[in-house]
Amino acid sequence: MPEPRKKPLSRQLHLDLYYYMRLNREVEDTMTRLFRQNKIVGGLYSSLGQEAISVGTAYALEKRDWMAPMIRNIGALLVKGVPPRDIFTQHMAKYTSPTQGKDGTSHFGDLENLHIVSPISMLGDLIPVMAGVAIAGRYLGQKIVAMTWIGDGGSSTGVFHEGLNFAATQRAPFVLILENNLWAYSTPVRRQVPIENLADRAKAYGIESYIVDGNDVVAVYTTAKEAVERARAGEGPILIEAKTFRRRGHAQHDPAEYVPKEQREFWEKRDPITLYEAFLLKEKLLDAKSKNEIEDRMSALLEKEREFAENSPMPPPEFVRQGVYCTGDDCHKIGPKWERPIAEVTPPKCSVEPVWTVEGFGRGKSSSRGDAPIHFGDVSSFAEKPAHTASAKTQAKGLAKKSVKPAAKSAVRGKTPQKARR
């Protein structure tokens, strides 16, 4: 696994990371109080102790990039620019919320401005969705990166593997953050996965991965930044495993008594905000005055936003029938964009070659012994080696006739994208 490059970070960046982690925690603390006052509709999930992951990874994205947060990624929403009032009103099912009270928790997005795809409850399903977003961005020539998050439990779903494999074969500019917080509801990670590092799952798809201390925001940010840059440069998807711990139960209803006391104590000493604050003070990046200023700014903002949410109305009863089914133009403004000419979205203009070979693949008894094509239309590999069978020859001929241009081009240049990458 490559070591992330170390680049000096500015003081402002350090303070921003601090501000967003603090804001993340305060927003969730405010919602815990609202929950206890019975003002939250539905479940309430906590990212206590995992703030460095949401904040550090989302901070590595640019404005044009896309994200799909999960339930423990409120910090990512804040970094991307969602105001706390949207998070409060949404959890309170208010008419002023992004879904106007039709959905709860963090089930909302913003496709128009902030480029946020709404979470869906089915764990893992956002992976192929975001791989698709990444590919669509490439098709449109936008140079965007798409990011989503998944838990240790979610990384055992079938769609995690389907999605990552799809992203890998398409070399999508996609970064997947795997938050290994050691628990999936009441199941410890060691009882559901027989490997130590979940980052190893990347090997199955031939993609790069990193392992990072999820309680160290600087490490998370620098790793995510490097991954985002590499994905943007066309190196394909990257998986980051962030090791951490779920400090609360699965949701508010779960006291998590199944968690061993020693494990909890170990991680409580590693609180990401406490650790980072100590680092900032030691490095003289933060002092008592700027800390007070940050706290005052945060309290004023949250007071205003919470009041707005509490004073907002619930949706009117007749609204229940509206917006359930798409009614065409008055429902959504986003439509497909097919306007780019084909030459622009195929090699050599697009950043990815659709055809390559895998060394050794297909070798063995009764095979043709050379590298086998892994994509239909890979005439280059037929052309480079003696065709042992008539069918291979005929196939190669037939494909060449059908003008499979991209493959024919890589045959002329005599190198495949995989070889070029090495």
Ligand SMILES: Cc1ncc(C[n+]2csc(CCOP(=O)(O)OP(=O)(O)O)c2C)c(N)n1
């Ligand atoms: C496909 C699917 N299976 C089961 C569930 C029910 N479920 C919701 S959260 C959860 C535990 C998830 O654990 P993990 O992925 O580790 O995330 P964490 O809660 O630790 O952040 C389960 C089983 C679901 N939402 N989707």
Ligand SMILES: [Mg+2]
């Ligand atoms: Mg988990």
